[in-house]
Amino acid sequence: MTIHVENIAKRFPLPGGRALTVIGDISFTMENGDFVAVLGESGCGKSTLLNLVAGLLPLSAGRIEVNGSRIAGPHPSRAMLFQQPSLLPWLNVEENIVFGCKLRGEEEDLATRAAQLIEIMGLSGSEKVKPHELSLGMAQRVCLARALIGHPDILLLDEPFASLDTINRTHLQEELIEFWMVEKFSAILVTHDIDEAILMGTRIVLLGDRPCRIIQTYEVNLNYPRDMSSRSFFLLRAAIIKKLRESFDAGQEKKETP
């Protein structure tokens, strides 16, 4: 599973015939099993990039190819985990998890697979619970199970842990990494949390500037589970912060001298 993002741009129309360019010109390539963490400040266009790869938004320019063929619209092989748990309130936990598979008619072993994921995600006993009774962390686990049950080739993660408390976030990060190491899917994680990016990514793509572009790419050659107190973790973190600050200062200068 190779993902090839080539010179993509995204503009949103504004009133008065003008356009807001959110993404200027971005290119990158991912190989099978890569875990790319896209890091950038809030509102810089990270989520837009993810929505473009998901096919939920049309491109303004450029192309995105998966295994050599250009994507046209959303596809279940590129499953997305949204920032807010998007569970259907009239379905219970189990029904929410199998929702996509039922849509697509993938009924084979569905009950068994659902039971396995419910077990792994620590949702046992909550199968028949309705979403409004779940905590945020539980709800996001259900969403993760729903995204994973169809064995996606690519998992797209849009700051899925941002609204969780530290303990839940740490657990879910670890569980997701364990799952990824077994299932060997590719993943793109969008985040504004530097630690999260270093904990999870095999590669970190630093976004910045307006319209947004790639400032820097880091390969992270650390073994999982990663140790936040290790020297290499600390050095990488410092380097990223330095780079972000430089980019931020450059942006400020550009604003002041138009």
Added chain:
Amino acid sequence: MADSVLIMLHRFLYGMAPHGRYMLMKILYGLLGAGLFFIAWVFIGYAIFARPGYEQFSGFLPLPTLKAMAALMVDPHFWQGIHASLRRVVVGITIAFVIGLPMGLMIGFYKKLQIVTHTPIQFLRMISPLSWMPIALLVFHSFEWAIYFLITMATVWPIILNTSHGVSQVNPHWINMARNQGARDYQLLLRIIMPASIPYILASLRLALGVAWIVLVPAEFLGISSGLGYIINDARDTMEYDRLMAIIIAIGVVGFILDGGIEMVQRAFSWNPA
């Protein structure tokens, strides 16, 4: 004596589980409201119709009315009237629902269609349904169908507008999620938009029922020979004012029961927002 009753009531209420206590309080306060309303009716009734010169209208007083109500309970004409009126409301709303639900879903789903239909719907909605009566009598040769038409004209607009509003309120995250999971357009409509709009659809039915029940009685004044509106007209002509007042109360009671019934359905089918 009164004190000890109050203390016993207090002990009884606060000895119960919170939910049971809440339900009991609701019932007690509901009965209190009904009781106050009854007392107000008695006072106002006597203040107006017990004055000298109003002897011939004494039928409107509460006591004769209650007697007439007892008589109605065993009067087959009354039950036939209720049956005829309910049938008209049910047929009229069913026609309006069959037309209005798909229209509301489509208008809510396609923004352009909403803009196109805005003017005609807002225009037609503001016309009192009863003003269609002369035209309805010309077009439909039976009174029965003219009344179905009037009720449909009265109820189709709230159904269309509420349903389309419900569709436009569907959480866009659910739609993105379903598209991401591979949903086609018809699956979006059936699996996301329809279930998400059910509370709005039921609310539209409840509104429609209220409107239909209000429009029905004047519609039944206009030449038909059955139904509650007809009985009111008939009672006025024969100067049976006790019977007239009893029917007025019966109209209120039936409307109340219908509304309560649909409210129960609403509760059973509404999902809790996540």
